[in-house]
Amino acid sequence: MAKKRTNKYKKHIKQSPGSIIYTGENPTEKLFIDAFDYNNSFINELELKSVEEAFNFKKTESVSWININGLNHIKDIEKVGKHYNLHPLIIADIANTSQRPKIDVYDDYIFVVLKMLYYDDNENIKIEQISLVLGSNYVLTFQEIEGDVFNNVRDRLRLANGRIRTLGPDYLLYALIDAIVDHYYIVAETMSNKIEDLEEALFNGNINENLSQEVLNLKKEVLKIRRSIFPIREIISRIEKNEHALIEQNTIQYYRDIYDHVIQLSDSVDISREMIWSLMDMYMTTISNKMNEVMKVLTIMASIFIPLTFIAGIYGMNFDNIPELHYKYSYYILWGVMILIFIGMIYYFKKKKWL
Template sequence: MAKKRQKKRTQNYKKQIGQVPGALIYTGAKEDKSLHLHVFDYNDDDCKEADLDSVEDAFRFKDSETITWFNLNGLNFINEIEKIGNYYKLHPLILEDIVNTTQRPKIDEYNDYIFIVLKMMYYDETENIVAEQVSFVLGKNYVLTFQEAEGDVFDNVRERIRTKKGRVRVHESDYLLYALIDAIVDNYYAIIETMGNKIEDLEDDLFTGLTQEEISQQIQNLKREILKIRRAIFPLREIINRLEKSENGLIDEKTTHFFRDVYDHVIQVTETIDIYREMIWSLMDMYMTTISNKMNEVMKVLTIIATIFIPLTFIAGIYGMNFVNMPELHYKYGYHIVWIVMIVIFVGMLIYFKRKKWL
């Protein structure tokens, strides 16, 4: 089993070993059967929304005076992503990072665009944490987003664009980038809230007699989840800080105030994660202490029983069966009765130990 897990962990990295820098190799597991292309093109007065049949249909929006948000779902469609990169003149290493789903969150600034990689995280129906890579390209009057598959946390932003709520329709593309990043960061709050509930439930379960294997496995799962969240969120501080202090012409000075607010949210989330991390480690200590206390209770009961029978065993050992008047020795079924009594005592003790969860 351990070998299988190790193979699974290193599989994505093996796809990149020995490859030419800039080679486009999708390393994820969410391979869509069809390419999903969606575009918003808007200004203060008008908004157009459409699903596109090909990436070439989005090229006509590049030099328009309106703001364009072009979204691609399906990182396994390498040829289409390469077409977008060629048209928007994106560096080959940028395209490599887009399809490399193991990429650490980062920001790269160029003269004509800014490239950002983030991790979008959410819980699925079974409350398992899912991390999906989202790449952003901010240019003049446009924002490109690349996602592994359909389903994201941007529905609120889309609704604000459609209904002209908030400031998104009256600002430039840098504000759209802020709104999308803010949606991802806001969803982190839901993640850590669920994580906090799980920790509190485990604290209660430690005193309700759950089986050792079950409670220890839950603690290990929480450790893996908190580490995954930490790896995704901690680099975000540097990214937002650079956006806030950027002197790139694509970032308006007014928008930096909004990025500063996102930075405050990221700091709050990271501090909460550190607290939860310490709580999870303390859960293991609490678990070991609970197990030790239960063992002490078991040993105390067994010691009392043994102490009671020690003097009785001592007396029986000296005198044995050396009595003249022992009615049971002459009873026809005495031997069978003794066996029945011993079996009943044995089974009764097993049932008692099971109910006490000592076995």
């Protein structure tokens, strides 16, 4: 039975432009908001009970990172967007989880959409959209569910490691994007290991009935990773070339480092893609070789019995002296021999994995 596919775009039909519609798969997710407010001398880590508490960070002299989990809470997302003067289309894009990674540059803020990739405990790839808004003294992040790849950034903020507490929100945006891109390396490495395991299984002839499905799943995973990584080059390129007032010149070099990482990841994904195509070719070749082996054995068996059958066809049972014809149990013995031959051949074919 074919798998029923959901259409995320169907919700937008007959809706006016800018309509805020949640298109994700977690309609019951609870709203969770945490915040970091800091400068080079202090840090305040908070868990906010309502979106209204996030409004106070807009005019502070410190740097604030407000992380909002639960895109299904559309009214709360809209409240935050209106307070921070986000365009209605931006608010709609935040709720629409099928967005392609992109960047939109406005006069007083920069909006970035990225995809967080990770493998679950069963090594199934998961994709979560994250939206980031860079303002004059804040960074807003919107996530579909609680849990992300930013724990290292949080630890650096708490311990004041590196430059993160001494530089502005543009560096915080860099740190968050860098954490997402760094996690792509783990995904790419896991993907490469899965491809190598399948390649080794094919090379050793260990073909199971699910192997073709595993190769197909790998192909789909590589395409998902590729669609998530490739647009980041355009995003970083626009940040470098736009010369926006929110991006300090001394921070540009850090974004260029992300660009180098994305190029490296893109090459790795392209290599994985080529390896999967090679796996498909190898799989078809292995199946063909296995079939050739089966046909060779069957051809040999047929070649042996064809002349015997030809001789039996000519002479039949036309002999005067056939002792077993007069034996009382000859008929039953003959049936027993034929059944044993049949069972023996079935067992042999199954042992050789021809059946």
